[in-house]
Amino acid sequence: xxxxxxxxxSSELAQLPTTPFGDYLEMDAQAQASVRAIxxxxxxxxxxxLEHINQFDLIALEFPVLRDGRAFSFARALRGAxxxxxxxxxxxTSRDKLSFLERCGFDAVELDDSQFxxxxxxxxxxxxxxxxxxxxxxxPIYRQxxxxx
Amino acid sequence: xxxxxxxxxxxxxxxxxxxxxxxxRFLAGDLSEDEFLALRLMNGLYIQRQAPMxxxxxxxxxxxxxxxxxxxxxxxxxxxxxxxxxxRTNIQxxxxxxxxxxxxxxxxxxxxxxAIQTSGNxxxxxxxxxxxxxxxxxxxxxxxxxELIRQWSTLHPEFAYLPRxxxxxxxxxxxxxxxxxxxxxxxxxxxxxxxxxxxxxxxGGGLGRTPIIGKKIRDFLPAPELLSYLEAIxxxxxxxxxxxxxxxxxxKILVEAIGxxxxxxxxxxxxxxxxxxxxxxxxxxxxxVSAFFSGHxxxxxxxxxxxxxxxxxxxxxxxxxxxxNTHPHKQPGYRAVTISLKPLLGAPGDxxxxxxxxxxxxxxxxxxxQIRSTHEQNLVLGDxxxxxxxxVWQILSEHNLARPNVGLLxxxxxxxxxxxxxxxxxxxxxxxxxxxxxxxxxDYQHDLGEIRLNMSGCINACGHHxxxxxxxxxxxxxxEDWYQxxxxxxxxxxxxxxxxxxxxxxxxxxxxxxxxxxxxxVDLRLEGERFIDTVRRLGVxxxxxxxxxxxx
Numbered sequence: 001x002x003x004x005x006x007x008x009x010s011s012e013l014a015q016l017p018t019t020p021f022g023d024y025l026e027m028d029a030q031a032q033a034s035v036r037a038i039x040x041x042x043x044x045x046x047x048x049x050l051e052h053i054n055q056f057d058l059i060a061l062e063f064p065v066l067r068d069g070r071a072f073s074f075a076r077a078l079r080g081a082x083x084x085x086x087x088x089x090x091x092x093t094s095r096d097k098l099s100f101l102e103r104c105g106f107d108a109v110e111l112d113d114s115q116f117x118x119x120x121x122x123x124x125x126x127x128x129x130x131x132x133x134x135x136x137x138x139x140p141i142y143r144q145x146x147x148x149x
Numbered sequence: 150x151x152x153x154x155x156x157x158x159x160x161x162x163x164x165x166x167x168x169x170x171x172x173x174r175f176l177a178g179d180l181s182e183d184e185f186l187a188l189r190l191m192n193g194l195y196i197q198r199q200a201p202m203x204x205x206x207x208x209x210x211x212x213x214x215x216x217x218x219x220x221x222x223x224x225x226x227x228x229x230x231x232x233x234x235x236x237r238t239n240i241q242x243x244x245x246x247x248x249x250x251x252x253x254x255x256x257x258x259x260x261x262x263x264a265i266q267t268s269g270n271x272x273x274x275x276x277x278x279x280x281x282x283x284x285x286x287x288x289x290x291x292x293x294x295x296e297l298i299r300q301w302s303t304l305h306p307e308f309a310y311l312p313r314x315x316x317x318x319x320x321x322x323x324x325x326x327x328x329x330x331x332x333x334x335x336x337x338x339x340x341x342x343x344x345x346x347x348x349x350x351x352x353g354g355g356l357g358r359t360p361i362i363g364k365k366i367r368d369f370l371p372a373p374e375l376l377s378y379l380e381a382i383x384x385x386x387x388x389x390x391x392x393x394x395x396x397x398x399x400x401k402i403l404v405e406a407i408g409x410x411x412x413x414x415x416x417x418x419x420x421x422x423x424x425x426x427x428x429x430x431x432x433x434x435x436x437x438v439s440a441f442f443s444g445h446x447x448x449x450x451x452x453x454x455x456x457x458x459x460x461x462x463x464x465x466x467x468x469x470x471x472x473x474n475t476h477p478h479k480q481p482g483y484r485a486v487t488i489s490l491k492p493l494l495g496a497p498g499d500x501x502x503x504x505x506x507x508x509x510x511x512x513x514x515x516x517x518x519q520i521r522s523t524h525e526q527n528l529v530l531g532d533x534x535x536x537x538x539x540x541v542w543q544i545l546s547e548h549n550l551a552r553p554n555v556g557l558l559x560x561x562x563x564x565x566x567x568x569x570x571x572x573x574x575x576x577x578x579x580x581x582x583x584x585x586x587x588x589x590x591x592d593y594q595h596d597l598g599e600i601r602l603n604m605s606g607c608i609n610a611c612g613h614h615x616x617x618x619x620x621x622x623x624x625x626x627x628x629e630d631w632y633q634x635x636x637x638x639x640x641x642x643x644x645x646x647x648x649x650x651x652x653x654x655x656x657x658x659x660x661x662x663x664x665x666x667x668x669x670x671v672d673l674r675l676e677g678e679r680f681i682d683t684v685r686r687l688g689v690x691x692x693x694x695x696x697x698x699x700x701x
Contacts, residue, residue: 069308128159132307140301140427143431
């Protein structure tokens with residue numbers, strides 16, 4: 001399972017052990033303190049997750065099916081709240097989501113082995129225009145220098 | 150009208166290349182059917198009953214003569230010489246070849262047209278009043294705000310995989326010509342007591358299986374915060390909207406489930422983290438975009454023309470058309486002209502390549518080279534000087550574009566139905582033709598007065614049947630087409646949902662049922678009372694009794 005980190009194929013182990021956020025919430029404070037990486041999905045409470053972000057180095061967000069886009073909003077909210085650790089997309093990720101994932105604040109993506117080809121990294125540069133403010137571009141088009149005549 | 154700068158053009162060009170690559174990977178077998186489905190839908194491409202269908206965006210229903218000519222070319226070269234205007238003011242081509250779609254998109258991009266987000270579970274084309282910028286009663290021009298929404302929503306990275314599609318309409322008049330109350334978000338441009346521009350915001354309206362009138366979420370949103378507020382609504386929807394059942398996935402279901410107060414609280418709380426931030430639109434940007442929509446160089450003496458009155462006096466047909474198909478304009482001596490795409494014979498909303506060229510020529514000669522498409526599936530020349538109306542009418546008449554039926558019974562909104570659409574349960578075009586033939590007599594139509602008839606071939610309600618004064622819904626009963634009739638709906642400022650008249654009728658009985666229904670109206674109406682008002686005054690009962698009197 002290739003892991004992309006900042007647009008590069010990473011040598012890191014893709015399957016870093018991550019505790020489900022639900023399990024993390026059940027732990028006592030001492031056990032919680034040892035957890036640095038968790039795995040969350042759209043079913044978890046974003047509000048609760050935001051309360052604990054300083055605890056984590058890595059938050060893996062799950063795409064349970066191709067069409068479930070909740071994790072995009074989770075990632076933006078996490079970056080918006082100042083989370084500086086890795087946000088990793090796991091589950092039903094795909095080549096054609098790479099650019100949107102990055103724009104929303106994901107800096108790492110697990111991709112299916114059978115699907116991955118090196119040329120898929122071209123997905124990141126297909127669209128160069130950013131109309132919206134997002135995690136990769138703090139300003140909307142009308143505040144970007146030089147974008148407007 | 151908004152003209153692309155280098156950045157806008159680059160985005161569309163890059164999107165064409167991206168889609169070409171996606172199509173090639175799909176055809177080469179490198180992209181699964183399921184993955185390609187989501188990608189092609191976000192670019193307006195369906196696989197329909199007969200062939201693929203490509204839906205091209207007409208942002209807020211405004212296009213140039215040059216663009217319409219290219220649409221005509223595309224329909225000739227890649228399709229069968231016609232197109233179909235939709236209730237989202239877009240145009241559909243019903244017969245393109247999948248492998249040629251990238252070439253079509255490339256051609257469209259040469260004139261700043263595209264198919265971005267005309268389908269799929271994303272933010273769709275924003276619609277507005279087809280008299281935007283010209284109607285005497287409007288607060289201000291809504292189109293600069295539509296353009297700002299267009300840019301913000303185009304390839305928005307967070308909102309490309311929403312629970313379901315998302316539609317926004319903007320109006321700026323007390324009258325609602327954009328069906329704003331049955332949109333996911335309806336925006337009404339208003340001024341507050343201090344004269345500042347802002348929006349009354351509605352949320353959670355929609356049609357489909359569960360028709361709901363939108364609810365007010367905010368009395369007054371300062372206009373510069375439009376996009377920060379929309380972003381807050383969309384984020385809450387993306388996070389909380391249902392994903393387990395596509396029929397319960399629209400924002401209206403979420404708003405109903407948790408209540409408008411709770412939904413508003415969540416949006417408001419989230420908006421507090423976004424407002425007064427980078428998304429706030431600076432005045433300089435509002436001015437820049439607004440300048441594209443500033444008025445045309447109107448003739449000062451247009452109202453001094455005397456020929457219009459002479460023609461109205463001498464030519465009855467012209468007078469009828471003028472009364473029905475032209476509309477007030479805020480500039481003295483000018484009228485807006487509705488081009489009826491509702492001929493006696495022909496699918497409502499369809500237009501041939503030749504007709505597109507004719508309309509483009511007329512726009513160039515008489516209406517500052519611009520054309521509007523309406524959610525009622527007609528076209529509008531927005532700015533015609535009164536002295537030119539007679540010539541415009543003559544040319545439209547020659548090309549079967551001047552049927553004086555705008556706002557009347559045969560000015561029907563009709564989805565393509567079973568003949569084209571793979572979702573449809575029943576045919577619609579044959580019923581539209583039956584109604585056209587039964588009510589061919591224009592004098593009778595004029596006597597019946599304003600009636601909005603909307604027809605859908607399935608429960609998804611693309612033909613807006615719930616909000617027709619008369620709504621017709623095609624249903625499948627054991628392999629046969631049957632039609633359920635509703636009355637009393639409206640998509641206007643007095644929005645309401647139609648009530649079911651009674652049991653469904655067979656395909657053969659639709660127009661005879663309508664005849665009895667309308668005879669009853671004629672019998673019961675007060676002087677000058679519209680059909681919808683009679684229904685509202687008396688309820689469904691007398692109509693029901695009459696409609697089924699003979700049949701039962």
